Amino acid sequence: MTRRALVTGAAGFIGSHLVDALLIRGFQVVALDRRNDTDNLADARRYRQFTFAHADLTRDDPGEWVAGCDTVFHFAAPPEDALTDHLTATSRLLDACEAAGVRRFVYASCASVYGTPGPNRETDPLAPTTAHGQAIQISEQLCLCRGIPTGATMSVAALRYGEVYGPRQHPTALIPRIMRAARTKTPIDLYGDAGHRQPLYVSDAVRAALAAATVEVREAAVNVAGSHTVDLDELVAIVRTVTGLPVPVSGDHQRSDHAGTTVDLFNACFLLGFRPRISLPDGLRRYGMVTADPAKRNASRRRRNAPRWG
Template sequence: MDSAPRRAVPGCALVTGVAGFIGSHLSDALLRQGTRVIGLDRQQPDGGSAAENLQSSLGHPAFDYVRADLRYDELAPAVAGADVVFHLAGQPGVRPSWGDAFADYLTCNVLGTQRLMTECERQCVPRLVLASSSSVYGQVAEGDDCREDAPARPVSPYGVTKLAAEQLCLAFAQRPAATTSVIALRYFTVYGPRQRADMLIGRALRAALSGVPLPVFGDGSVRRDFTYVDDVVSATLAASTAPARAEVVNVGGGRSASVTELLEIVGRAVGTAVPTSTSSAQPGDMRATLADPRKAGELLAWKPRVDLITGVARQLEWMTRHAATFVRRG
């Protein structure tokens, strides 16, 4: 199998999870470069966050929306004709993955991925780009970066399902007669406009703007490699054309900030300190994440361009322009 996709710019792309945070940004970027987009999501496109996220894409003549659930519905019509599939659909969140909710994580992140990969191979789609997560690494020592060849030892059920999805896709791509090549992208703490309501930076900005205290889990020393959504989209687009058969790639800047440092940045951006309350550390939370970005630079010719101070300012500016939206998301 030729490990390179057919076109430098895909003529047609399927984006699963298109109504979500990253999926909607990716759809907008694909449409700007002239790609026809089939957007698949299980949400109704005409209400709530889906309508807000897809405001630009839904009005574009090269965008078609397919409401479907990867776990149950027929996938052949959506996959047909795609030069690349961007698989961003899944059940997110570390903390909710404990307990009875695990069944949703298992079916969405593993079974849904298996069904999609099977259909891609049946239809000889040249490339699938999988949205994975830094959660697959598990606990690492503070200051140590995460390399793609390091052992993956997730410490949450969510991380376990993301690692399983990776391994499924790579197993398909490594078969001798495989028709679909795979790049799995391990995203590191993505933030920016349209961010999910449960994510830290949006919650911190809302707390500073509203005066309602932000619960901080632990002592604020937890560190994250925060990655701005535009940088994540550019890496994801690059993965659609990079020469590869079955690869895993970090998408993170190689710099981390503690929760305390982040709250200081948010406070300076808003002009008032972030009010906080203290909560106990949560099971499954990683102490630190820090990407080794060298492989992304070599394989994808990618490097992040938006630093944390700039990215927080951009998210704040978006939130102030969409006040009604972020109040509903909160």
């Protein structure tokens, strides 16, 4: 029997990669997104078991899309200008999932819920320092609460992602900016980006989500991040080594109050059986190969992705 899954935020960075992975594994996938730009789903549209739902969960009834789903992956990120909308959407989606008998709900949370440099453990207090982090924290708690009651039929896993990078990432994110500076020889201003981080390649982020769909838990929050902790100078140095190009940096990037957020990964290994497979240098190398020449990348992708009817 073909398994059915719903992915919200499916046209986004991590969501679109998750859709691709589910389709490759034989799932029937409903990809839901409020945006009109769905270029990231070009490969997914080649599959017969793929359905795209253009919808806004703050006003559209999600009942028809969650019907028959074994797993729902809520990867829609809170819009910066409408954080309360994310809470409304999450609550409505949870209600629909419970009514439809969904077995597992996987929520894409974020390490920003901690609000401290770390390394943070899942049992540490949550004290987000931004409105975005607060919206994620509240939404995460809304999700986890659904798995607590003894008679709950739906279990919940919340993945507190660190800094994820890779193809399809927004160009204003840190690693795309650094890679672009190396290629174009254009100085990059890194003011405000200082601090330690654990970059995680997107394929590993997807692997963690797939593991969270099957792990035996009622409700659990799990840190997911790369195993390589670096500060900003180390990250720039690795980009230089991987690309063989200088990275021109302008200004004093160390003048920042931002200390970064790092996390402890014991539970990711213990509960999910998850360890990152892609090292930071290897991930940056892969990312650089994909983004260096869009024309060659698209031609290669067309050859590689002939229609696959699963």
